[in-house]
Amino acid sequence: MRDRLADALSRAKADYAEVRFSIDDSTSVMYRGPEPEQVRSARLSGGVVRACVRGGWGSSNFDSLDDLDHHVREACECAGLVGTTATQIADAPVAPPSEHRAALLRDFRGIAVTEKIALVAAYNDILLRSVPGVETSFAGYSEVFRTVAFASSRGASFLEERPRVDLFLGAVARDGSLVQQCFDGRASLQTYDAAVGLEALAEEVARRAVALTKAPPCPGGTHTAVLDNRLAGVFAHEAFGHMSEADFIYENPQMRELMVLGREMGGPELNIVDDGSMPDAQGTHPFDDEGTATGKTYLIRNGLLAGRLHSLETAAKMGEPATGNARAVRQSDRPLVRMTNTYIEAGTATVQELIAGIDKGIYACDALGGQTMMEQFTFSAGYGYRIENGLLGEMVRDIVLTGNLFQTLHAIDGIADDLVITNGPGGCGKGGQAPLPVSFGSPHIRIRDVVIGGR
Amino acid sequence: MRRPMLDRMADAVQQAVEEATRLGAQAAKARFAQTEAISCEFEAGVLKATTSEQGRALSLEVIRDGKRATVTCNDPGDVPALAARAVALAEIGASAHCSAYPEPSTCAQILRHCPETAALPRERLIEAGRAAVEGIRAYSDELYIGAEVSRSEAEAVIAHSSGLLHRTTTTNWNLGGYAQKTDGTDMLFCGAGRQWRRLNSFFDPDWVARETLHDLRLAERTAPAPTGLVTILAPPEAAAMLLAPLAMACSGRSVLKGESPLRDKLGAKIGSPSLTIIDAPHVDWAPDSAVMDDCGVPTRPFTMVDRGVLRAFMYDVDTAAMAGAKPTGHTGCGPVRMQMQPGTRTSAEMRRGLAEGLIVKNLMGFGQSNLMNGDIAGNVALGYRVEKGETVGRVKNTMVAANLYDLLDGGFEASSDVDPLRGWPWILLEGVSVSSGG
Numbered sequence: 102m103r104d105r106l107a108d109a110l111s112r113a114k115a116d117y118a119e120v121r122f123s124i125d126d127s128t129s130v131m132y133r134g135p136e137p138e139q140v141r142s143a144r145l146s147g148g149v150v151r152a153c154v155r156g157g158w159g160s161s162n163f164d165s166l167d168d169l170d171h172h173v174r175e176a177c178e179c180a181g182l183v184g185t186t187a188t189q190i191a192d193a194p195v196a197p198p199s200e201h202r203a204a205l206l207r208d209f210r211g212i213a214v215t216e217k218i219a220l221v222a223a224y225n226d227i228l229l230r231s232v233p234g235v236e237t238s239f240a241g242y243s244e245v246f247r248t249v250a251f252a253s254s255r256g257a258s259f260l261e262e263r264p265r266v267d268l269f270l271g272a273v274a275r276d277g278s279l280v281q282q283c284f285d286g287r288a289s290l291q292t293y294d295a296a297v298g299l300e301a302l303a304e305e306v307a308r309r310a311v312a313l314t315k316a317p318p319c320p321g322g323t324h325t326a327v328l329d330n331r332l333a334g335v336f337a338h339e340a341f342g343h344m345s346e347a348d349f350i351y352e353n354p355q356m357r358e359l360m361v362l363g364r365e366m367g368g369p370e371l372n373i374v375d376d377g378s379m380p381d382a383q384g385t386h387p388f389d390d391e392g393t394a395t396g397k398t399y400l401i402r403n404g405l406l407a408g409r410l411h412s413l414e415t416a417a418k419m420g421e422p423a424t425g426n427a428r429a430v431r432q433s434d435r436p437l438v439r440m441t442n443t444y445i446e447a448g449t450a451t452v453q454e455l456i457a458g459i460d461k462g463i464y465a466c467d468a469l470g471g472q473t474m475m476e477q478f479t480f481s482a483g484y485g486y487r488i489e490n491g492l493l494g495e496m497v498r499d500i501v502l503t504g505n506l507f508q509t510l511h512a513i514d515g516i517a518d519d520l521v522i523t524n525g526p527g528g529c530g531k532g533g534q535a536p537l538p539v540s541f542g543s544p545h546i547r548i549r550d551v552v553i554g555g556r
Numbered sequence: 557m558r559r560p561m562l563d564r565m566a567d568a569v570q571q572a573v574e575e576a577t578r579l580g581a582q583a584a585k586a587r588f589a590q591t592e593a594i595s596c597e598f599e600a601g602v603l604k605a606t607t608s609e610q611g612r613a614l615s616l617e618v619i620r621d622g623k624r625a626t627v628t629c630n631d632p633g634d635v636p637a638l639a640a641r642a643v644a645l646a647e648i649g650a651s652a653h654c655s656a657y658p659e660p661s662t663c664a665q666i667l668r669h670c671p672e673t674a675a676l677p678r679e680r681l682i683e684a685g686r687a688a689v690e691g692i693r694a695y696s697d698e699l700y701i702g703a704e705v706s707r708s709e710a711e712a713v714i715a716h717s718s719g720l721l722h723r724t725t726t727t728n729w730n731l732g733g734y735a736q737k738t739d740g741t742d743m744l745f746c747g748a749g750r751q752w753r754r755l756n757s758f759f760d761p762d763w764v765a766r767e768t769l770h771d772l773r774l775a776e777r778t779a780p781a782p783t784g785l786v787t788i789l790a791p792p793e794a795a796a797m798l799l800a801p802l803a804m805a806c807s808g809r810s811v812l813k814g815e816s817p818l819r820d821k822l823g824a825k826i827g828s829p830s831l832t833i834i835d836a837p838h839v840d841w842a843p844d845s846a847v848m849d850d851c852g853v854p855t856r857p858f859t860m861v862d863r864g865v866l867r868a869f870m871y872d873v874d875t876a877a878m879a880g881a882k883p884t885g886h887t888g889c890g891p892v893r894m895q896m897q898p899g900t901r902t903s904a905e906m907r908r909g910l911a912e913g914l915i916v917k918n919l920m921g922f923g924q925s926n927l928m929n930g931d932i933a934g935n936v937a938l939g940y941r942v943e944k945g946e947t948v949g950r951v952k953n954t955m956v957a958a959n960l961y962d963l964l965d966g967g968f969e970a971s972s973d974v975d976p977l978r979g980w981p982w983i984l985l986e987g988v989s990v991s992s993g994g
Contacts, residue, residue: 134813136651142641143628147611158605164612164630179606182678183596215648236814273928278817278961280929321957321991352600353700355738433609470924472935475736475743477953479921479935501925503935503955504993507741552993554933554955 102166103198103260106252109169115152115159115177116188117413119253121390122148122166123432126210129243130218132225137218147432150176153190153414157183162433191416193423195257196392203262206292209244217242220296221268227303228272234311239271239284240303242296243526247432257392265289265383265538267526268296270303272310281313281498283483284469286526288538291381295524313484316496319553325462325488326502326551327455330521332468332482333543337373337445338529339471340478340506341366342541345375345400345408346426346531347415348438349475357419364406367510370448373401375410377425377441382540383524384441388425391436395425400443401510412438430534437532444542448516455515455547462488463553465500479503501554515547561590562711562723565614568632569715572616575639577717581618581646582655584639585716585851588614588632595706596681598689598733601699606678609708618642619656624874625649654877657716663847663854667840672755673727674709681705684761688733691765695735695772702747703733703764720852727753728843733764735772744950746771746938750977754841758977771917771938779941779949781992787913787967788956788988789906789942792975794916795983799896801927801960802833806860807889808871812879815928817961821866827964830899833861835870836979837885837892844893848885849873855885855892864964895979899970903982906971908945914990915940915947916956930960953993963987 106120124146131139150172151160159179161172209217221242228238247263269286283306289295328336343349350356377384377395388394391413399407411419412427415438427436456464467483481501487494504512521542528536569586576584593609615628616638625645629638685703692701707729715721732749748767752758790798810816818826837855839845848854851873859867870886871879886892907915919934936954940947967986974981 131650133809138650140623140625140645140649141628142625142645145613145628145630147630157603160605160607162607162609162611164610175608179608179678182606182682183603185602214645218648273813273815275814275817280815280817280926282926282928318957321955321989323991323993353736353738355698355700359738359741433611435605435607470921472921472924474745474920474937476741477743477920477935477937479924479955481921481924481933499925499931499933499957501921501933501935501955501957503921503953505741505953550993552953552955552991554935554957554989554991 102250103252103258105166106250107258109173110252110254112170113152113173113177113254115154115180117190117254118150118152118173118176119251119391120148120150121249121251123247123249125245125247125432127243127245128214129241130221131241132221133239134237135229149433149435151435152176152180153188154180155184156186156188159183160435189414189417191413191423193393193413193416195253195255196259196388196394198258201259201261201387203264205264207294209266209293210246212293224270224299224303227300228270228307231304232307232311234274234314235272235307236275237273239269241269243267251390251392253392255392259388259392261386266293266296268299269526270299270306272307274310274314276314279314281310283310283313288383288524288526290383290385309484312496313498316498318499319463319485319497321554323550324553325459325547325549327462327464327488327545327547329466329545330519330543331523332465332480333445333546334523334541335468335471335480337543338440338443338539338541339473339480340509341373341400342375342440342443343473344475344506345410346438347409347411347419350409351415351418360406362406365404366401366406367404367513369404370516371401371404371510371513372399372446374399374446375440375443379442382442382522383538384540389427389436390429391427393423393425393427395441398424410438410440412436428537430537434534437534439531439537440529440539442522442540444520444522445516445544445546447518447520447544450515450517452517452519452545455517455545456488456493457491459488460490463500464488464493465502476506477503478506503552503554509548509551512549512551513546514549517545520544562713565632565713566721566723568614568635569713570721572635572639573715573717575636576616576618576643579639579643581620581643583619583657583717585617585657586614587712587714589710589712591708591710593706593708594678594681595704596678596685598685598701598703601689601693601701603682614638616642618646619652620646622652623647623649624652653874657718657720657851658853658873658883659718660720660852661854664838666838666845666847668724668726668753668845670727670754673707673729673753676707676729676755681707684731684759687761688764691762692733692735692768695769700736701733704730706730714852716852722848722852729755729759731759731761731764733768735768737772744775746775751843752841752977753843774940774947775950777949779951781941781951781954781990782912782914783990783992785987786990787910787984787986789910789913789915790983791917792978792980792982794918795896796978796980797919797922798932798960801930801932803891803894804928806869808869808875808879808881809889811869812875817929818866824866825864826866826961827861827864828968829863830969831861831864831964832897834859834895834897835891835893836895839893839979842893846892849887853883853885858884896970896981898972898974898981900972901969902973903971906969906982906984907942910942910945913942914951915942932960933957951992955991956988958988
């Protein structure tokens with residue numbers, strides 16, 4: 102297939118062109134309450150040709166290779182309508198002709214659908230029956246085996262198998278008209294076994310949903326907050342990670358001035374990293390969707406802005422190295438500058454030390470999601486506890502944190518030594534493309550004066 | 557108009573249904589859809605990209621011995637293999653609560669395909685995007701400006717084993733633009749966008765520019781957010797978002813599964829007498845209008861809440877069978893085009909009546925709260941303080957939080973003026989908790 106793509110590209114009338122074609126085989130099972138609600142299977146193919154002419158881009162999406170020459174021509178013609186300057190593409194090393202077969206420790210394709218349904222049914226039973234007070238449940242399993250072929254006019258050419266398994270657990274509890282929910286799950290590019298043996302997690306999800314019906318809402322206002330590993334990881338991703346994506350910066354003079362490398366962003370203990378090459382993580386691939394090798398990029402090092410995430414175009418236009426962060430979600434999506442596996446490096450404090458120093462505050466745990474509009478961000482905890490006189494108090498719910506990125510990074514005054522990388526189901530959204538598989542991680546962190554919405 | 561591809565696909569979906577029933581399915585339903593689109597994008601105030609898109613999908617749902625499964629592909633060349641996979645998967649599939657789809661019945665006629673939209677050339681899209689960008693640039697050369705314009709045409713055929721064969725062709729256009737104003741670490745994002753099926757005066761780049769400039773000017777001054785329990789005023793787009801939990805709670809599936817906080821409230825008062833929520837699926841040219849659900853059940857105008865009283869839940873075919881109810885024409889038990897009935901005062905009159913309040917134009921992170929419980933919370937991504945009836949400045953670093961059902965049953969009002977495309981009024985909600993870091 103790679104040869105066919107490269108052959109079609111050889112006729113591209115463009116300064117730069119690439120083609121990506123994928124075939125996805127997927128299966129999903131979902132329980133909602135006592136019954137299986139959905140059993141689906143799909144085999145879908147799709148691709149995109151992208152071309153750059155005089156700095157302008159054109160693309161043509163398709164779902165079959167039958168008329169690939171037409172789509173190459175179409176993309177080049179689209180680009181020709183746009184460009185008026187010079188094409189700038191970073192001269193990064195290209196992916197050599199190569200094949201990257203999946204090396205699953207336990208391959209989900211060899212396991213019968215009936216076994217997968219039975220696995221989900223067993224979790225669902227725990228969710229529904231292990232703790233009194235659970236009204237209904239969500240238990241889902243999904244797998245996709247994507248085979249991606251890529252070629253570019255720079256000579257990049259690879260075929261990569263990208264398997265993924267997701268296991269999702271949710272419980273809904275109610276107390277009168279109060280309805281509370283709790284969700285958790287696991288995801289893996291490595292093995293079906295990531296979805297196995299999660300009985301204790303299912304019971305914890307049920308227990309937490311019921312406990313939330315007894316918890317009061319978190320009081321609104323400005324608090325000192327300790328964030329657990331998962332929530333702090335979402336903070337690293339939402340509050341800072343998106344700001345480091347160079348497509349938000351490279352053609353915006355004010356943003357370039359604001360995000361100048363070397364700027365002091367936080368205390369000297371603060372280090373934030375994106376690493377698309379780390380083993381066993383959701384955002385890991387040998388190459389990005391432009392054929393650039395992935396790697397480790399320090400975004401903040403010792404509190405100073407140290408780097409950012411790039412595609413070939415943003416790297417060339419900012420005169421910085423390409424980082425292998427051009428990624429697409431759906432088969433026909435054009436790659437955008439995206440994170441891979443983003444985390445805050447471990448500090449030196451213990452979690453107890455972070456909490457002990459707080460007279461009155463909130464310990465916020467787990468993450469329901471997050472969103473950013475550059476300097477402003479918000480993210481939601483799944484649950485939390487009051488901190489009073491250095492000790493954890495009662496459980497609270499409805500914790501939504503917000504703030505200004507620049508102020509909040511400076512307000513981090515404690516980083517624990519317990520870094521955890523989270524590999525959960527779902528993913529990141531940007532530019533209408535979601536969910537992109539990413540991992541995020543952090544040790545516990547403490548933030549002063551963070552605004553929490555509440556009643 | 558004859559459409560050869562649609563004719564071929566009608567044959568394919570009927571063949572899929574017949575093959576599935578021949579292999580032992582009690583019922584089968586097939587749908588083929590094909591879309592073609594072109595678009596252009598402006599970035600940093602200049603044309604950045606133009607695109608051409610096409611996509612196809614054929615899906616087959618089968619019901620066999622109380623179980624069902626769905627199989628999808630985009631290569632319609634091998635219908636027998638697709639049917640065989642679907643029937644095999646259904647043997648171990650999800651629970652099915654009906655063994656046949658409803659007989660076809662008469663549907664409303666609505667206008668959904670506009671030849672002028674389908675024929676919109678790329679040059680016209682570029683021209684409209686450029687006009688929107690230039691209109692916004694009139695505010696300042698230092699703005700970061702983006703725009704996106706697209707048009708699409710879709711064809712679909714659905715058939716099922718109870719005799720349905722239905723074809724649709726639709727068109728759509730999108731036109732939107734935005735500005736980012738950066739001043740030190742302060743960033744303001746504002747913009748406007750529209751979509752519609754018919755090419756008419758709504759396709760107006762000047763409107764995009766006017767709306768964006770309006771917010772840029774209003775946001776020139778900042779003001780401290782009012783905090784505590786505050787009255788908020790939400791324009792139509794934000795109003796529709798804030799009422800989203802009600803649609804979730806009126807899902808017959810959520811009611812049946814015990815998730816809905818409204819499950820015991822049918823016939824009960826859940827809001828003020830000024831609250832009436834309807835589903836209006838038959839608006840000509842509206843992008844979300846539909847004449848039938850995904851099983852062929854006709855859609856119809858539907859009242860969910862009438863003057864504060866909860867009147868009905870929405871049911872798809874499977875859920876209706878499970879609940880012993882009649883299907884209401886709602887795919888997935890969700891609304892087709894939910895709307896709120898307007899009130900008596902204009903939005904301007906409502907604002908002028910506020911001694912102190914907050915206009916919430918855009919909320920960030922809205923979907924992260926426990927929407928099923930009616931909890932609404934988020935950062936005010938774009939909002940303005942109102943003082944003595946006047947908009948006095950943009951608020952920052954501000955969170956709102958409330959329970960929707962508490963608000964609807966308290967001081968609630970809808971405006972008399974309605975967005976002509978969305979069909980939504982402005983809404984006023986009293987008692988929203990507002991926290992601010994200043």
